[in-house]
Amino acid sequence: MELKGKTAVVTGVSKGIGLATVKFLLEKQANVAGWGRTAPKLDHPNFYFVPTDVSDFASVEKSLGQTKQQFVEGISVLINNAGLGFGGTLSDMPLDQWHQMFNTNVHGIFYCCKVIIPEMKKMGEGHIINISSIAGTNGIENMAGYCGTKHAVNGISHALFKEVRNDGIKVTCVNPGSVNTNFFDNFDSITTNEHMMRPEDIAASLINVLETHPNLLTSDLELRPLKPKG
């Protein structure tokens, strides 16, 4: 897809992978609606922040309305990036942390896809990228809840791409290993380091996937640091 002049919705844009992706999309001259709880420090004529809690369907519906008013030409790209994780053993995990992970990482993707897919179908074009994780293809000790959410994201993505491919809509599931962001603030046992991938590495890979030929679908993309221990 030629990104110039197209409208993209990116969720979770205050920092990390989401913010890096917004910046790369703006460099490609796309219009970007950032749906998030917290606004980024970013002032650009083609960027429009829409206060959104992706775990709340009413909030997501409202954001669609605001985005359509701002960018009338239709939404071509949805990057479901907003997400969070809590660590610890399953038996010690507080209920609210478990629910917050599923409400955001799984239900949030459902809500955003549910409102935006009809818009893409009207245009006969679209690309949805779901940011999953290698926790979506592996079991990781002390991350059972997070792994559960990301396995769900992989399963949803694989089913969805078959549902919408004949409408001209691509669905890509991206599975990154460790990225140096604030994601690990909730994990006492993990500290970020320079051997992790950089958020801009993930953003650049997303742009590559978006810019492929209309008949090429990258259904899954696994990204890893080459030397995670340096």
Ligand SMILES: NC(=O)c1ccc[n+]([C@@H]2O[C@H](COP(=O)([O-])OP(=O)(O)OC[C@H]3O[C@@H](n4cnc5c(N)ncnc54)[C@H](OP(=O)(O)O)[C@@H]3O)[C@@H](O)[C@H]2O)c1
């Ligand atoms: N970092 C990694 O190693 C890694 C690896 C694989 C996959 N991922 C995935 O990559 C995605 C981005 O994570 P990151 O590493 O960039 O982490 P991050 O720096 O913590 O950023 C997460 C973003 O999601 C937003 N968010 C969280 N809950 C939200 C909600 N209910 N509604 C709207 N926005 C919400 C946050 O907003 P606030 O500022 O308001 O909190 C923030 O902008 C996540 O889905 C994560 O699971 C990360």
